[in-house]
Amino acid sequence: MRAFTVTSHEASPELVETDRPEPGENQILVKIEACGLNFADLLMIKGTYQETPQLPFVLGMEVAGTVEKLGAGVENFVIGDRIAVFGGQGGLAEYGVYDASRAVKLPDQMDFVNAAAFQVAYGTSHLALDHRAHLKPGETLLVLGAAGGVGLTAVEIGKVMGATVVACARGEEKLAAAKAMGADHLIDASSQDIRAEMKALGGADVVYDPVGGDQFIAAFRACNPEARVLPIGFASGDVPQIKANHLLVKNITVMGLYWGGYLAFNPKALTDSLATLMDWFCEGKIKPHVSHVLPLEQAAEGLDLLAKRKSTGKVVITM
The missing domain is CATH 3.90.180.10 (Medium-chain alcohol dehydrogenases, catalytic domain)
Structure with a gap:
């Protein structure tokens, strides 16, 4: 072969x-x-x-x-x-x-x-937003890298879960892909100030971040009290460092998510999540x-x- x-x-x-x-x-x-x-x-x-x-x-x-x-x-x-x-x-x-x-x-x-x-893209986003962050209807979800493999699924799943979704990506073409998946608001990371744009929209309750680097810092500074921040990966190549005193000022929670890691300690979380996602696919909720x-x-x-x-x-x- x-x-x-x-x-x-x-x-x-x-x-x-x-x-x-x-x-x-x-x-x-x-x-x-x-x-x-x-x-x-x-x-x-x-x-x-x-x-x-x-x-x-x-x-x-x-x-x-x-x-x-x-x-x-x-x-x-x-x-x-x-x-x-x-x-x-x-x-x-x-x-x-x-x-x-x-x-x-x-x-x-x-x-x-x-x-x-x-599996990886939808599984990562669903486990992050549901199992880890407990995203609630009506909350504001900021998705960085929103046109990437996992980012687009986070936009789509966020909408299915009832959130207001803000998609952040570079350039009109990528933002158009996020809008097609249901994003309510768009931020062009190549030309707009992420923190200022999010503040104007009322701040973020949940941040989904597969990018890291400066975008993580900007999104972190735009978080509402009791926001949950999900580092998913570091496509920028820059792993941001988080100051603990900044967490306590707004009672922010940062929670990592490595989807594959659940195979070792909680495989049922993965299988339950995939079962839900397969149902959503068959119902036409995600594609x-x-x-x-x-x-x-x-x-x-x-x-x-x-x-x-x-x-x-x-x-x-x-x-």
Whole structure:
């Protein structure tokens, strides 16, 4: 089979021929149809992600496909089941082996491209806004990086949860994508003062931040009393430092969210969240925004789109 493989943190990944894997106990072999790209893939190439696998490894955190073969002990799936899997790696290949516990069956209404774009982005935003921040109807949600893979889902989910959503992104094209997902107000991070604009709108009750850096600081300063701030990632490359005395003045809570980490200590939170999201999809409340669909041969181009901020929503690679 073909697999897009990282062999060195100092070199670009390459599409190589390798042996098809075999499932072990409680594992399934998946014929992969589509793989969603994530910013974390870029960090893994450099070796800076918190869960970078040992070299060599195949990139691709989330996939959709069909069950090709069952390992011993697998009872919840049959050959031919359409599934999605968050595997953390191995997705940019024609086949992959995964623990059956990480797979979910797809509803008939969901195709493979949408499924590959679904788990990480929607799962992150829903767990952050619902499980962590307890976003309430009528509150004001500020979403930074609002046209990115997770940002757009935060806009969409915020609206489903009844919030007033302020989307912050760079440029008219990206703001248009956020508006199409239901954003009530738009802030252009390339030309407008985030703090001043948010103050004029009454301040933020919840801040969803996959960007970090100066935007985090500006949003933090625009928070209302008892606001909740969610650091999701640091696409700017700048991890902001928070002064504890600033937290207590307005009784602000800062709560981190690493979606994949829940697999280790509270997997039920993930499965419950995904079940809710699948229901919302089937009810037409949410729909993944995929700006680019590329073949496996163009996986490097797909990653470049992420690195250069040229995509909106998700980039999906098909096999």
